[in-house]
Amino acid sequence: MADADALRDLLERDAITRLMVRYADRIDANDPVGAAACFALDGVGVYWGDYRGREAITERLTGILAGFHATSHHLTNVQIELTSATTAQAQSYVYAFHRLKGSFEQMHYWGRWVDEVEKVDGEWLFARREVVGIGSVTPGVEAGPDDHPGHPGRL
Amino acid sequence: MADADALRDLLERDAITRLMVRYADRIDANDPVGAAACFALDGVGVYWGDYRGREAITERLTGILAGFHATSHHLTNVQIELTSATTAQAQSYVYAFHRLKGSFEQMHYWGRWVDEVEKVDGEWLFARREVVGIGSVTPGVEAGPDDHPGHPGRL
Amino acid sequence: MADADALRDLLERDAITRLMVRYADRIDANDPVGAAACFALDGVGVYWGDYRGREAITERLTGILAGFHATSHHLTNVQIELTSATTAQAQSYVYAFHRLKGSFEQMHYWGRWVDEVEKVDGEWLFARREVVGIGSVTPGVEAGPDDHPGHPGRL
Numbered sequence: 206m207a208d209a210d211a212l213r214d215l216l217e218r219d220a221i222t223r224l225m226v227r228y229a230d231r232i233d234a235n236d237p238v239g240a241a242a243c244f245a246l247d248g249v250g251v252y253w254g255d256y257r258g259r260e261a262i263t264e265r266l267t268g269i270l271a272g273f274h275a276t277s278h279h280l281t282n283v284q285i286e287l288t289s290a291t292t293a294q295a296q297s298y299v300y301a302f303h304r305l306k307g308s309f310e311q312m313h314y315w316g317r318w319v320d321e322v323e324k325v326d327g328e329w330l331f332a333r334r335e336v337v338g339i340g341s342v343t344p345g346v347e348a349g350p351d352d353h354p355g356h357p358g359r360l
Numbered sequence: 361m362a363d364a365d366a367l368r369d370l371l372e373r374d375a376i377t378r379l380m381v382r383y384a385d386r387i388d389a390n391d392p393v394g395a396a397a398c399f400a401l402d403g404v405g406v407y408w409g410d411y412r413g414r415e416a417i418t419e420r421l422t423g424i425l426a427g428f429h430a431t432s433h434h435l436t437n438v439q440i441e442l443t444s445a446t447t448a449q450a451q452s453y454v455y456a457f458h459r460l461k462g463s464f465e466q467m468h469y470w471g472r473w474v475d476e477v478e479k480v481d482g483e484w485l486f487a488r489r490e491v492v493g494i495g496s497v498t499p500g501v502e503a504g505p506d507d508h509p510g511h512p513g514r515l
Numbered sequence: 516m517a518d519a520d521a522l523r524d525l526l527e528r529d530a531i532t533r534l535m536v537r538y539a540d541r542i543d544a545n546d547p548v549g550a551a552a553c554f555a556l557d558g559v560g561v562y563w564g565d566y567r568g569r570e571a572i573t574e575r576l577t578g579i580l581a582g583f584h585a586t587s588h589h590l591t592n593v594q595i596e597l598t599s600a601t602t603a604q605a606q607s608y609v610y611a612f613h614r615l616k617g618s619f620e621q622m623h624y625w626g627r628w629v630d631e632v633e634k635v636d637g638e639w640l641f642a643r644r645e646v647v648g649i650g651s652v653t654p655g656v657e658a659g660p661d662d663h664p665g666h667p668g669r670l
Contacts, residue, residue, distance in 0.1 A: 208519070209363070211526050216366050226437050230451075233494075233511040275510055277470045277494045279436045279453055281589045282536050296540070298589055300612070302455070302470045304495055309503050311495070315587045315612045339543075339587045340614055340621070348619050355585055356543040364518070371521050381592050385606075388649075388666040430665055432625045432649045434591045434608050457610070457625045459650055464658050466650070 218285045221293055221322050221329045228331075229278040229299075237266035244331045245323055251335035274309060277302040280318075291324035292332075296357065299336070310344040317357060373440045376448055376477050376484050383486075384433040384454075392421035399486045400478055406490035429464060432457040435473075446479040447487075451512065454491070465499040472512055528595045531603055531632050531639050538641075539588040539609075547576035554641045555633055561645035584619060587612040590628075601634040602642075606667065609646070620654040627667055 224243055231239035241250075241262040249255050250262040252269065270276070282298035296319050303312040321333040338353030379398055386394035396405075396417040404410050405417040407424065425431070437453035451474050458467040476488040493508030534553055541549035551560075551572040559565055560572040562579065580586070592608035606629050613622040631643040648663030 208522060208526065212363060212367060212522060215526065215529060216363070216370065219370060223439070226439055229437055229453075230439065230511075234513050235511075235515045274505060275494055275508075275514075277453065277455075277511070279434070279455055279589070281436055281591055282539055284533075284536055284540065298539075298587065300455070300587075300589055300610070302495055304503070309505055311497065311503075339585055340612055342621065348614070348621075350584060350619055353585075356540075356545075356587070358544055359585075360545045367518060367522060371518065371525065374525060378594070381594055384592055384608075385594065385666075389668055390666075390670045429660060430649055430663075430669075432608065432610075432666070434589070434610055436591055455610070457650055459658070464660055466652065466658075 214287060217287055217293070217324075217329070218283075221285050221295060222283050224322070224329050224331070225280055225283065225295075225297055225318070225320075228334075229280050232266070232270070232278055233276050235270050235273075235276075237263045237270060240266055244334070245325055248331050249333045250331070251333065272306055273312075274304040274306045275302075276304075285322075293320075293322040293329075295320040295322060305344065308344070311342075312344065313342040315339040315341070316353075319357060369442060372442055372448070372479075372484070373438075376440050376450060377438050379477070379484050379486070380435055380438065380450075380452055380473070380475075383489075384435050387421070387425070387433055388431050390425050390428075390431075392418045392425060395421055399489070400480055403486050404488045405486070406488065427461055428467075429459040429461045430457075431459075440477075448475075448477040448484075450475040450477060460499065463499070466497075467499065468497040470494040470496070471508075474512060524597060527597055527603070527634075527639070528593075531595050531605060532593050534632070534639050534641070535590055535593065535605075535607055535628070535630075538644075539590050542576070542580070542588055543586050545580050545583075545586075547573045547580060550576055554644070555635055558641050559643045560641070561643065582616055583622075584614040584616045585612075586614075595632075603630075603632040603639075605630040605632060615654065618654070621652075622654065623652040625649040625651070626663075629667060 228240055228243040241259040249257050252265055256262045256265045278299050278301045285293055285295045287293045299316050301314040316339055317337040319335045322329050323332045383395055383398040396414040404412045407420050411417045411420045433454050433456045440448055440450045442448045454471050456469040471494055472492040474490045477484050478487045538550055538553040551569040559567045562575055566572045566575045588609050588611045595603055595605045597603045609626050611624040626649055627647040629645045632639055633642045
């Protein structure tokens with residue numbers, strides 16, 4: 206790849222990474238509307254069920270976030286593959302710290318974000334974002350081997 | 361943004377990210393002088409109180425680090441906005457693992473680094489760096505809802 | 516550094532970071548062959564002992580991974596210094612979540628990956644990768660001060 210093409214690829218992946226960071230920031234700000242705005246208008250958020258469109262995603266996230274006093278979603282291991290000038294596939298890791306509302310007990314979650322991303326009017330947005338669990342520690346819940354689907358494609 | 365401008369923006373943000381990584385490296389190396397050298401000469405470190413200048417920051421960090429056998433500051437979710445050719449604002453996430461000196465008990469901390477950064481003689485340095493807590497787990501301390509200010513701008 | 520040189524440096528570091536991410540992905544996919552393919556043909560993996568070449572590394576990783584139901588290696592704080600057009604030195608942080616096979620108990624590990632990297636036929640690969648422990652939490656094991664070597668160069 207010539208440097209000009211490599212730069213273009215790098216800039217697109219940087220923009221997509223910033224989208225991922227913005228999503229986590231909006232979730233941790235308890236801002237479901239801001240998080241849903243990271244999706245394309247007809248984008249699908251998969252949160253143990255499919256939610257299509259910003260209104261449905263906002264409502265779903267509002268319900269999830271209502272249970273927490275604080276959340277902290279730490280994004281790492283970003284992998285992005287451009288599949289065309291305006292589409293990409295991605296996988297990233299998340300470790301999330303939570304404090305439950307009321308009890309202030311801690312909850313921990315380890316997962317993968319598996320994304321389809323598309324560029325709409327010059328802006329990268331999630332066409333589909335699914336969170337896939339690897340493990341969790343939840344107060345009062347005994348962990349079992351089938352709690353989470355695990356790393357995508359695990360052998 | 362043309363690619364040449366976008367490259368310049370990317371290079372500046374890369375340099376600032378490397379500064380953040382260097383700071384964590386020097387903290388975890390128990391090197392307060394090296395960490396303080398990441399600040400501008402009149403930079404302010406906010407560690408539950410304002411410390412201005414490298415000497416004051418070094419002294420403050422020396423006091424904090426003296427309590428730990430080991431620390432590990434994991435930096436993620438870097439957000440940088442250039443506000444001029446030589447100034448930027450940033451927010452990043454930190455999860456820090458600690459072992460206390462003596463007891464070897466674990467301490468965990470989740471926070472945000474909120475930074476003002478400036479380019480001095482071609483080198484990015486912290487003009488102001490504040491650590492904002494989201495949560496912590498400290499031996500012998502019961503967590504309460506008002507322990508930490510929480511995610512900046514949380515709704 | 517002129518922007519063209521800076522871009523080249525950035526692209527090489529990006530390619531090396533992607534190698535690091537791929538390695539973690541293959542480990543967490545329980546794919547020792549895929550992880551070993553991140554090493555040069557005569558590369559050395561240091562996992563509490565030296566393992567030279569992909570076959571030896573595959574065998575060693577197979578043994579390690581056999582003990583886990585799930586792993587999740589979260590890569591942060593990447594530092595890369597190019598030492599020539601085809602060689603580099605790197606340090607990065609890893610926090611790893613594990614669930615043990617059988618008991619499903621959790622294990623946690625904090626460490627550093629210390630790497631020598633080389634470009635072979637246009638592809639960056641590990642010439643030497645050593646994992647250096649900072650701390651761990653292992654079921655049934657009482658933590659002691661000498662369990663881990665600690666942050667490289669700690670004062």
